[in-house]
Amino acid sequence: MFLLATIKTLPERKDTPEPLTWDLTKIFPDDAAWETAFQQVQTQAQQLTKLQGTLGKSAKSLVDGIETILSVYRQFEKVYVYASLKNDQDTRDSKYQGYVAQAQSLAAVVDTNSAFLDPEILTIPTTTLATYREAYPDLKQYDQFLDQILANKAHVLPTKAEELIAAAGDVMANPEQTYGVLSNSDLKFPTVTDSDGQQIQLSAGTYSKLLESPNQNVRKEAFQATYKTFGQFKNTFASTLAGEVKRNNYQAKVHAYPSARDAALAQNHIPVNVYDTLIQEVHAHLDLLHRYVMLRKRILQVSTLHMYDLYTPLTGTPALSYTYQEAQTEALKALAVMGPDYLSHVKDIFNQRNIDVVENKGKRTGAYSGGSYDTDPYILLNWQDNLDNLYTLVHETGHSVHSWYTRHNQPYVYGDYPIFVAEIASTTNENLLTDYLLKTQTDPQVRAYILNYYLDGFKGTVYRQTQFAEFEQFIHDSDQHGKALTADYISKEYLRLNQQYYGAAVESDPEIALEWARIPHFYMDFYVYQYATGFAAASTLAQGIASEKDGAREHYLDFLKSGSSQMPIATMQTAGVDMSRADYLEKAFKLFSDRLDELESLLVRL
Incomplete structure (x- = not known):
């Protein structure tokens, strides 16, 4: 058995x-x-253009065309996943950098040569298409697929135009690629001194752990060294981010959307009011965040609370620490409430080398679950022995089991799920873990730590991601109105938002104005808000499962199996949460308030 604690430096x-x-x-x-x-796949992709002009000839031609195109995408995804995972395990390896570049170029070819699909389906007369669907049974399984295409009819360009845009996909991906290489490979971070006087190589993984240190000087050094490193390249990061924003705004404009946000949400058929309601409800409950921040300042007994003081546990040195092996054991206990079938898939993921655990030199930062319809779900971690990483393991396992259920219960056409619901599966697991820990830990010191951890998680997922969402909307709106997205311009707004969210109790450290440069999700247009909506929805679902509410687990498992077989809002309504209303957010803030009450009471007695 290999213990991560024995790994002192990055291998x-x-x-x-x-x-x-x-x-x-x-x-x-x-x-x-x-x-x-x-x-x-390259050969098959070249043949796709032969289908152009045939889809409307008959119902059979339509089915054959759809299935041929989907078959090429299915094989391509497997090719892409392998290249991507190989590259992420060591982003310095030029061979797999080349594989990713080849796969991205191939993606552009596949997209270009199949770009006629939606426009050509939209040219089929409505009555003709209705006749096809009624008379030809093989089209039945594509009802939802066709409905999704028809729903965006006003935003699909003629075939030639869609082909040109698809052909430029490789070029348009350049800002994200440049950001990834710069942040993961080219940035050189210094060493910092930990609480024991040891020199620690600063990295994305060690940074988060150093911010949990009970020693404020350690936190300060890690914070300032990180942002000094990013600050040296702030203009380059601003340029790559501006390129990403311009790409999104361009795509929205040519497809007749009023904004990049409208375009991004339309891809998953999410009403814009879901986004607006999130921001409105978060603003209405900023007093809870300010109250929590003030509690942190009081308990830490610091004259000035800094941004680097927001992650260290209020109860001092973390009361709970897990090796990777111990974390697997705890995860299985926490998720047992999901039932034996769910648990069997968790064990498979843990035991069949589906997880890349250790941080190594050049490895992509962060964590994710990935894979394709014809592969196992894989998880990338950069393990540290703390509670946060136990939550990360449970979170990514939620994604992977969701993928397993979807791919084994849906045909390929519906064998994936929209991003909007993806975060619900992962954060339901997080909420179940919190419930399990609060039910099994009776020591007041430990309970206080868990409550503190939950509140920090809520802060980071609901409040912080909504702050990101506001910033993302700001930079897109600014570019749309002709503003130059310089490092100074966007940093000024980021700092203002940060001050609004955290309130007067936190020192407005100038370094935090550069936090935007560290956030890879800003290269995934209008993605981050879904962390916040997903966490809030998951809170409702998890409470039903944990309390063994009649039908709650069964409805949830049905949701995991549904893939993209219906619209996301409808999927969640079936699972028991209506995300077109504010109720689920209000329930989440109520739980945050209740747990903040309990933590305040515990800390008075400790």
Whole structure:
């Protein structure tokens, strides 16, 4: 057994213990097999244009065309996933950088050569299409697929125009790619001194752990060193972010959307009022965040509370710490309430080398769950022995089990799920973990730590992600109105938002104005708000499951199995949460308030 605690410095990829790495041979046995598959998809993609002009000839032609195009995408996704995972395990490896570049170029070819699909379906007369759907049984399984295309009819361009835009996909991905290489590979972080006087190599993974240090000087040094490093390249980061924003605004404009936000939400058929309601409800409950921040200042007994003081546990040194092996055991206990079938899939993920655990030199930062319809779900971690990483493990496992259920209960056409509901599956697991810990931990010191952790998680997921969402809307609106997105311009607004959210109790450290440069999700247009809506919806679902409310678990499992077989809002209504209303957000803030009450009471007695 390999214990992460024995790893003192970041290893090279080749020196990482094999049991702590994912097994990508389950996707392709070796690189040669990938290259063969790549060539096959490339050949098939070139043949797609032969289908153009045939889809409306008959119901059978329509089915054949849809299935041929989906087949190419299905094979392409497997090729892309392998290249992406290989690259992420060591972003310095030029071979797999090349694989990703090839896969992205191939994506542009597939998109270009199939760009006629939606426009051509939209040219089929409504009565003709209705006749096809009624008379040809093989079209029945594509009802939802066709409805989604028809729903965006006003925003689909003629075939030639869509082909040109799709062909530029590789070029348009450049800002995100440049950001990834710069932040993951080219930035050189210094070493900092921890509480024991040891020199620690600063990285995205160690940074979060250092901010939990009970020693304020350690937190300050890590905070300032991180932003000094990013600050040296602030103009480059502003340029890449501006490129991303311009891409999104351009795509929205040419597709006749009023804004990039409207365009992004329309892809998942999410009403804009869901976004607006989130921001309105968060603003209405900022007093709770200010109250929590004031409690933190009082308990930490600091004359000035800084941004780098917002992550250290209020009860001092973390009362709970887990090795990776211990975290797996706790995760299984916490998720047992989901039932034996769900738990069996969690065990498979844990035991079949589907997780890349250890941080190594060049490895992509953060964590995610990835895969395709024909692969296992894979999880990337950068493990640290703390409660946060236990939550991360449970969170990403939620994504992976969601993927397993969807892919084993839906055909390929519906075998994925929209981002909007993806975060609900992961954060339901987080909420179940919190409930489990509060039910099993009776020591007041430990309970206080768990409550503190929950409140920090809520702060980071609901409040912070909504702050990000506001900032994202600001930079897109600014570009749309001709404002230059310079580093100084966007930093000024970011600092203002940060002050509004955290209130007067927190010192407005100038470094935090550059936090936008650290956030990779700003290169995934209008993604972050879904963390906040997802966490709030998951809170309602988890309470029903944990309390064993009649039908709650069964409805939830049905939701995991549904994939994209219906619109996201309808999917969640079926699961028991209406996200077109503010109720679910109000319930989440009520839980936050109740747990803040309990923490305040506990801390008085400690």
